[in-house]
Amino acid sequence: MRTKDLLMLMLKEEFRTHASYSGKHRFLSFPVFVFILSLGSGLTINKMLETITLEQFAVFAHLSAFMYGLSVGAFGLMGREYLERRYGRSNYLVAMPYLLPISFRTTFLGIYLRDAVFYMLLMLIPATLGLVGAAPFMHFSMVSIGLFFVAVLLAFLLGMSLSFLASVLYIRNLRAFVAFTAVIAALFLSQGVLNVPGLNALVPSLGFQMNVQPLGADPMTAVLYAAASLVAAAGMAALSYALVQVRINIVSQSYGDMLPAYHSRVHWLTGLNRALISKELVDLRRSGIIAKMFFAFVLPLLFLSITVWFVNYGLAIPVGFNSVFYAAMVGFIGVMMYNWLNNIDLAEYYSLLPVTVPQLIRVRILVFLLLTLGISTFFVVAISLLNGETELLWLALVVMFVTSLYMVIMTAYLTGLKTSSFLFDTSVLAKFSIMSFLPDVCLTILSFSLFADWTFAVVGIALVLGSLAVTTRILYRGIETKWLRTSF
């Protein structure tokens, strides 16, 4: 089979997988949503440029595209699960080498190309078209928009290739994966703390952007940066292709019966919840997903902690990055852990038992809290001690707890047990964005004004947290009504 034909089939498969959750029309409205958001940003760019510079905006756009590429590539980590689910209800083309004379390398290349094309069509092209739409009103140069698209696409491909390489290492050798991600994390941390290496060296597409219009005019340097980006992205993709295991061995291991011990350990719960939670804990332990969750939760927290510490003490910028601001961020970051919980295994066998979808959602919320609250508390206490703000600790802990609870219950209410799929549904995404963005902005502003006007800030934070608590309660009750008639 030609790679082109395989790519077309994989693109259809990816589209139908997404469309099967939220419907074709709703899924297709996602790029329209991105277009409108980009058009709005383009039309209001002058207002934004009153508070940030065009350079800062470019850095933000590039890092976002890079992170987007990283997250798209991270789905590669799911590759093994896809292969092992081949006997379930869903079967994927990636598992075809088991049955057909196609190599895993060919399907791997297909996945890489599929993700590059699919997510470019889903996000980058609609976002660029939004800027094109704003151009006649804001007098943007079409050449600048074209160059911006190329630069952002390079950043996206760089992130994606990096993530694919990490995925291949994860499948081949866990130690190599840990070493590789540690080096990458160290490079970015060093950049954040010491400004070494330069951001242009880590994300060369940014160097390209900074040397072309409207930010610069050094075509030779720009070409060098573009070439460096391409070589890095293609090099990592080629290395992944070379290293990908031709035949994935599914190792059969022997396990002791762990479930009864876990069931005894959660004696503080009764009945169905006790059985469900002990099973979830066994799944977590055996699936190895804890390591992935660690990277998805603890690394962003570490990065945020160092940034907060560095801004306060390294740069001594009085922007008010205090423990309360940090606690709010922790609450908002943690929510993706709920998504990981929903990706451990298929849940269809639950439909054979007297269990409902809302019951399982509630148990997963509880597991989420058990997993994250301890780590979150540790980080909030640590940053409070590092910042010498122990007087704010009580408030920070309350903020962290309420926002964590609100975010996970709001996400569970909106997306049920299929979080990653429903977040591609425009109406769900819009609700999620509004419901997370508004309290986040309010808490950020209020936390910044804590030292300027203590009473005003504390009363304001209390009002926001009160509203969040009431909303959390309403949404928690709503989970029953909303998801009761849904199939697993």
Next chain:
Amino acid sequence: MPVLEAKNIVKEFGGLKALDRVSISVEKGDFFGFFGPNGAGKTTLIRILTGQLEPTSGSVSVLGIDAVKEPLRVKELIGIVPEVESPPSYLTGYEYLYFVGKVRRLANLEDRIDKWLSFFDLETKKGTICKDMSKGMRQKLMLASAFIHEPDVLFLDEPFINLDPIYQRTLREYLEEYIAKGGTVFMASHILEISEKLCNKLAIVNLGRVVAQGKIDELVGEGDNLERLFLRSVGVLLPRGE
């Protein structure tokens, strides 16, 4: 009163009508066979009868309980074996049965688990998690999990699939004994030879509609068999003399 009664079940997926006014009645002690070509709507009907899926219209009563309004109560009383064997990936066979027992709040759980692990010869692979099991082992585990609470009604979707001839026979004997003790079975299957020996009533569905229904003795006449009845009912022309 019938143990299972479905009236005028219609199920539409998008614009496609998977089931069209299907009505079925099953009495206590019946072994009811449900047959049809691939894609005829057999699995969809089983999912509706067991409260896993809501019909577009129509009513379903299982053991006197409305399966559309109270699916949880129905699932407490019945045993289901699905078409695709899909036990949880990361539990061992013992753990899955333990989990099912705890969800169903069963007494004497250890004894029950031992009985069914032994019955299906799953003890030898005690430490294997479900995702590493063969399809046959997973099918045995799904059967054990449906039988463990000794339900009054069993809904079986292709129960013999993936089983070796020894366990096909073992299962057949168990089901005969289960019926003799007063149980009721609703089974969809393509294995007509076994089904003909087991079922006393049947329905044949084609393109979402029931095309034949009744007692097997009355529908399959002298010198006839279930295979020929099935082929005639779904419109396959038989060669002269068959």
